[in-house]
Amino acid sequence: MNKGLKRFVKGDLTVRGIALFYIGLLIILPVIAITTEAFKGGIPNLWKQITLPQALFSLKFTFIIALIMLVINIITGTATAWVLVRYDFPLKKTINALIDIPFAIPTVVTGMMLIVLCGPRSLIGDFFGKHGIEIIYNKPGIILALIFVTFPFVVRSVQPVLIEMERDMEEAAQTLGASKFKIFFHIVLPTIFPSVLTGAALSFSRALGEFGSIVIVAGNIPMKTQVASVYIYGEIESANIQSGLGTAVVLLLSSFIVLIFLNFIQRWSNKYGK
Amino acid sequence: MSGIMVKNITKKFGDFVAVNNVSFDVREGELAALLGPSGSGKSTLLRVIAGLENPDMGQIFLTGKDVTPLRTQKRNVGFVFQHYALFKHMTVEKNIAFGLEIQKKDKKEIKQKVEELIDLVKLNGYNKHYPSQLSGGQRQRVALARALATEPKVLLLDEPFGSLDAKVRKNLAQWIRDLHSRVNVTSVFVTHDQNEAIEISDKIIVINRGKVEQIGNATDVYEHPKSKFVASFVGNVNVINANIKKNYIVITGTKEKIQFKEKTGINFQNIVLLIRPEDIIIKDNSTEDTVPCIINGIYYRGSFYEVDLKVGTNNVKSLVPKENFFKFEWQKGEKVYVRFRKFKIFEASEGHKKVHEMLKQLGYIE
Amino acid sequence: MENKTNCVEIVRKQKQTGKWILISVVLLWFFVLIIFPLIGIVMETFKNAISVITSSLSSTASTHAFWLTILITFVAVIINTIFGTIMAIVFAKQNFKGKLFLESLIDLPFAVSPIVAGFMFVILFGPGGWIGSWFYSMNIKIIYALPGMIIATLFVTLPFVAKEIIPVLREFGIEQDEAALILGASQWQIFWKVTLPSIRWGLAYGVTLTIARSIGEFGAVLVVSGSIINKTQTATLRIHDQFTDLNYAGAFSAALILALISFIILNLIQYAQKRKERI
Secondary structure, eight states: OOHHHHHHHHHHHHHHHHHHHHHIIIIIHHHHHHHHHHHTTOHHHHHHHHTSHHHHHHHHHHHHHHHHHHHHHHHHHHHHHHHHHHOOOTTHHHHHHHTTHHHHSOHHHHHHHHHHHHSTTSHHHHHHHHTTOOOTTSHHHHHHHHHHHHHHHHHHHHHHHHHHSOHHHHHHHHHTTOOHHHHIIIIIHHHHHHHHHHHHHHHHHHHHHOOHHHHHHSOOOTTTTOOHHHHHHHHHHTTOHHHHHHHHHHHHHHHHHHHHHHHHHHHHHHHHHO | OOSEEEEEEEEEETTEEEEEEEEEEEOTTOEEEEEOOTTSSHHHHHHHHHTSSOOSEEEEEETTEEOTTSOHHHHOEEEEBTTBOOOTTSOHHHHHHHHHHHTTOOHHHHHHHHHHHHHHTTOTTOTTOOGGGSOHHHHHHHHHHHHHHTOOSEEEEESTTTTSOHHHHHHHHHHHHHHHHHHOOEEEEEESOHHHHHHHOSEEEEEETTEEEEEEOHHHHHHSOSSHHHHHHSSOOEEEEEEEETTEEEETTSOOEEEOSSOOOOOEEEEEEEEOGGGEEEESSOOTTEEEEEEEEEEEOSSEEEEEEEETTEEEEEEEEHHHHHHHOOOTTOEEEEEESSOEEEESSSOOHHHHHHHHHTTSOO | OHHHHHHHHHHHHHHHHHHHHHHHHHHHHHIIIIIHHHHHHHHHHHHSOHHHHHHHHSSHHHHHHHHHHHHHHHHHHHHHHHHHHHHHHHHHHOOOTTHHHHHHHTTHHHHSOHHHHHHHHHHHHSTTSTTHHHHHHTTOOOTTSHHHHHHHHHHHHHHHHHHHHHHHHHHHOSHHHHHHHHTTOOHHHHIIIIIHHHHHHHHHHHHHHHHHHHHHOOHHHHHHHOOOTTTTOOHHHHHHHHHHTTOHHHHHHHHHHHHHHHHHHHHHHHHHHHHHHHO
């Protein structure tokens, strides 16, 4: 190997070393630290912490709420992407730009916006309150907050695929006599499906971990409206590190599963996509 | 010696030998073509000369100096990439000036040189354009100007016309030929297109599977191919299976014989005759040196006719000038006679040294 | 003949109605979800007298909180821009064992709950933690202090720059680097003159996302900071604090300011995005 290339390789190794150090320090080490800490008391003890009534409720509650959000988000997100790509209407550009707002606004501010809009003192909150439906400090408020913070995920992953999708496939189906309904379910949906799943997985993991907006709108009543992240925070605040760790490890594990799932979708769509 | 000298270069990628013990030289001021099919190792060889790849064995000499241990940056070669590799975020003049700026040349000097080059490649008025605003041919010319700016000792071009459409390609090839005679820098270009190689190069180096098959000028390579590969890769060629019996070549599937010029007295099974379409002459009547055959198809090709013939079990093509064709008015299915004006004999399978030597002595192969 | 054209027209009309119904539903959803809350917060803020707003904004605690947010954002952006670029170069241009795994690991901060993230750092950098104990023995406090808050912010914003640049670098390929190499440029010159200019809009996009997230981060910073007034309280923590103390005027006016900043950043993001697509 000649001298020039050797120097090249040396530079490469230095840069790689720096990158690996950073990832190691900020991601790998903290994950290992929290996992070891959680398993320090043994698996039975960890299991006991996870299955404490309050902890278990918060986990179940979080997953159920996130699933409800997911169904709404998949439908509305795909519809929004479809409308933004396929149709022309006034204000389209502005709306397209504003889709990202939930990513830009701090979650605490999101929570407060929802309180202004749907809180007991607001018009909407008052109207529903008269009919016995509590939005803020209850489930609808939490779901609303989650839909808001995760709204862009599905839209933004489906949009580019719809833009790139060749219209001739649909036109071919049309000439073969397929109805609009059939075309959507047999041609469009299979094409955008991986991107819908990607958006869904991203919003699901975000929803499982969301804290800022929920802590403000949820009321956080244990065994009633307390989500997992709020429960963990409460345990840390009251110095019950061990019981917080159990729930935290479950959330961390779910994040990893979502990551693996995302990788899987990506590989799968690379294989069959192009 | 000056120019480029490639000595015993071998380059492997894992187990794959991309370039296998290749040697050749290009004299100063020569324009040489590295011709070969895709995957033959010609681009790798060019990258080894530039220092972008490190050879596993062998040496590279540029203007008489061994540059093998030198880094790419220090070799002072000009390189034109297949897809131009222009800096997309720089204007035409910034692209051309890049190498000079790296050399920390005087600003005035750079400006003057850039103007000269823009003039040379006829891109006047395009100074402030970005690569995305140019056509393929224009980008190619910017890439060329950029490579020439640092006044390199040698100019290397990787498939320089590969991504252009046919018409632009033809014009640009001719233009590069002219430019080369003006700038006169030792140049090597890689191509898979035999016409390009024949049209513009002083010297053609035919490469196949990492090995040099033949080195020579266009006439050498076309008229006197040294191997079956060269004969079939450079230009169109008919392959006729035959055997050698005593003083005759017997075409497979017929009893027809072609007599050798001299008496050989050898026998050999399974040889092939390679004959260019223009060397198959169709005749109406039989003579001593003709072979009977059937016309299978006649196709109008503008300035000539292409005639499909069946000789024994072999299908061959002949090119007939229009005036000859009109003289005889052949029909499909007609029985005619052909004379092979010129042909080469090779073994159908390799590894028979004996017949090779004999045929060589008789002048049928080189 | 006439009948036929009528039929076609009816079909076409039905098509149009379907389209407009879908558009209206989506628009309505969008307004309820995004626009109404935005308007709500503006109205709520200005319902309180301007004087209350200005006084609550100019209180030392609020000013301190905003300055702290700016400081943390500034530091996080600089560090993550440098390391993000390095990571991107390594993942886009080098090949080594375990690369795929590490590259997907970069996404973890997006997938993990900010509370869990903060918790991880409390455990690692706290007085009893592997790294924390060493720093504490040297009398350097990380958790419940500025370094911890910066580290937490670094974690949650780690993927932005790297993830934006990796695809740009991959698409960019190696040819332009090689062209520069042949023209005599060193590795360092290639980075500054060729690589950096071609990733600049991707980088700008990643940086604006990093800024937005740093300013808005709440959960992770809350856990590692302890939210001590005038000491470790950032703007978002301050808003939350005032909100739980029922100081709505203060909370809403600070929230409005952050919302405004977000809006500006959103515009920057979209500008960078457009520029990125152009090149």
